[in-house]
Amino acid sequence: MSQLEAKLNALEGRFQTDGITYLLIQFVDIHGSAKVKLVPAKALRSAAQAGAGFAGGAVWGSGQGPHSHDMCARIDLETYTPLSYEAGVARFAADLYVDESPHPYCPRVNLRQMLARARELGFVFNVGIEPEFFLVTKQADGSVQGWDPHGVDDLSKPCYDFKGISAALEFLRAMNDGLETLGWDVYQTDHEDANFQFEINFKYAEALTTADRFTFFRMMAGQVARRFGAIATFMAKPFATRTGSGAHLHYHLADARSGTNLFVDESDPRGLGLSRLAYHFLGGVLAHAPALCAVTSPTVNCYKRLQVGPALTGSRSGFTWVPAFISYGDNNRTQMLRVCEPGHVEDRTISSACNPYLAIAAYLGAGLDGIARRLDPGEPNLGNLYEVGLAAMAERGIATLPQSLSAALDHFDKDSVIRNALGPIAGEFTRLKRDEWREYHSQVESWELQRYLNAL
Incomplete structure (x- = not known):
């Protein structure tokens, strides 16, 4: 019996135990939005071997037109996810194939390729994501x-x-209980800095698993919230006067054979407990930060969250909790890169509206380039960067992240490392995001009418 046959047999047994009668075969478009087909559970073998067919021209950023051959979504058997909120249904994440070959415009396929490149170098990229989101209602x-x-x-x-x-306890308990049945090891849930904003944290994993989980988390939150008469939104900043939603990225490189955290060095002369390898990785992230920002904050709205300057805090609490400075430091939330503890780095700038597959692939590309070029991020920044003026920042050589999607795309277009990390998706990404910016910029908003209609 082949290994595949054994896995399929085992899954069919689990379907019987778990009462699964339907499967959601799921992939994501270029924006990170989940796309699915619902098939009977008896179609498991076909879904694993041939895949479910999709018309690529109907999906954003697929690199296909109406004449193209079908994209076939082949499920990853390791992603079996029974839905706690919909009895009898399970989800599988899928990779897209066209004519029996992995489709290079599939974000999950692209991330697999980047992770394989890291593994060839002896690395595994371990990632945790802290998803922040709002619960809202839409009026008539x-x-x-x-x-x-x-x-x-x-x-x-x-x-x-x-x-x-x-x-919100009933909603949060439903989410926590459902995630616990999946073995995600949820370890804390809290009310965030904005009204109606929450965060549920689960344990880190290898990067592909974490991207799959973040995608499912957004799917699940949306469906559970609807049962309480709410919308769970991962829009970066739905309210102008409240803190925005991030997907803080926690990470380290591990040894591909032993699993040892390669970012740890307790003898670090800079006192942060980071290895030379870790500093090179951070050097790459900082060097490519302006271009990386286009992928980790990929919507017009994301830049309402990344604003700098005392008049643009955009938060009733007085803090944005989103450092838009290209910097790293100790356990200090005013830095882009916070070293939480030895061997553990957090990037606080990542938007909750990102496509996790693209964001992680681009991020890994930046870090690996830093390792290849042995980049040094310099000495860590200490103290409260919120209290340092922009002029003083410039004197210290600390730049800021792009302040609009258009500016970030300008950097993205010039950065071959970040573009190469997305493969052919980079071209589709640029085209669609330029269109998004032009459409946004062509609108006349109520603020403009109030400001200028009778100004002259």
């Missing part, structure tokens, strides 16, 4: 309000507030 006039059924989530500093989290 199209406006959005926070989901606050008991009218208690109205503090100026609502972070960790007992009343705020209690109002």
Whole structure:
């Protein structure tokens, strides 16, 4: 019996035990939006070997037109995910194939290729993501309000507030309980810095697994929230006066054979507990940060979250918690890259609206380039960067991240390392994101009418 046959037999046994009668075969488009087909569970073998067919021209960024051969989504058997909120249904993440070959425009296929490149160098990229999101309701006039059924989530500093989290406890418990049945090792949940904003944390894993989980997390949150009359939105900044939503990336490189964390060095003369390899990786991330930003903050709205300057805090609490400075430092949340503990780095700039497969692939590409070129990020920045003026920042050689999608794309277009990390997807990404910016920039907003209509 082949290994594949053994796995298929085992899964069919689990279907019987778990009562699974339907499968969601799922991939993502270039934006990271989940796309699916619902098939009977009896189609498992076909889904694993031939795949479910999709018309690529109907999907953003697929590199296909209406004349193209079918994209076939072949499930990854290791991603079996029973839906706690929909009895009898399980989800499988899938890789796209065209004419029996991996489709290079599939974000998951692309990330696999980047991870294989890292493994050839002896590395495994371990990643954790902290997904922040808002619970909102949409009004008849199209406006959005926070989901606050008991009218208690109205503090100026609502972070960790007992009343705020209690109002959403049923939703949060449903999410936590469902994720625990999947073995994700959920370890904490909290009310975030903005009203109606929450975060659920689960244990890190190898990068592909984490990207799959973040994708499913967004799917699950949307469906569970709907049962409570709410929308779970991962839009970066749905409210102008409240903190935006990030997907803080925690990571380290591990030895491909032993699993040992290669970022740890307790004898680090800089006192952060990082190895020389880690510093080279960070050097690459910082060197490519402006271009990387286009992928990790890929929407027009993301840049409402990344603004700098005292007049643009955009938060009732007084802090954005989003450092838009290209810097690294100690366990300090005013840095782009925070060294939480020896061998453990967090990037706080990543948007919750990112495509995790593309973001992680680009990120890994930047870090590996830093290792190849032995880049040094310089000495760590200490203290509160929020209190350092922009002029003083410039004197210290600390640049800022791009302040618009258009500016980030300008950097992306010139950065061969980040573009190569996305393969042919880079061309589609640029085209679609330029179109998004032009469409946004052609709109006349209410702020403009209020500001200029009677100004002269």
